[in-house]
Amino acid sequence: MSLDADAIYRELEKAGNDWSDKKAAFDILDRNTKSVLADVLVTFMDSGLSRAESEARALASSVYKNHLASVGAAHKAYLQSQVLWTNLQTLAELRRSEESTRRAEAMIR
Numbered sequence: 001m002s003l004d005a006d007a008i009y010r011e012l013e014k015a016g017n018d019w020s021d022k023k024a025a026f027d028i029l030d031r032n033t034k035s036v037l038a039d040v041l042v043t044f045m046d047s048g049l050s051r052a053e054s055e056a057r058a059l060a061s062s063v064y065k066n067h068l069a070s071v072g073a074a075h076k077a078y079l080q081s082q083v084l085w086t087n088l089q090t091l092a093e094l095r096r097s098e099e100s101t102r103r104a105e106a107m108i109r
Helices: 005-031 033-046 051-060 062-108
Strands: none
Touching: 005 033, 005 062, 033 051, 033 062, 051 062
């Protein structure tokens, strides 16, 4: 078995790019949570409801709940891509170690 550093690099680069894309997508959604809530809140307040009633309805609204579901899904995807990236780094180190051990064993014989 020979170590293919180029193939390992390509896999790490692909996983790293996927990780960064998913982290950016999550960060954008997460940063916009207050704005989404505020938009829904203002809609209810514009209809004449009190701030407290508007906030309760905004928190219970399907728009806000859907946004939170999207944030959760993006966070999960981000974490899964981070796990893949970390696992590929570990695999690359293990393959490097295996190759080093194989070379050392070949010198002993």
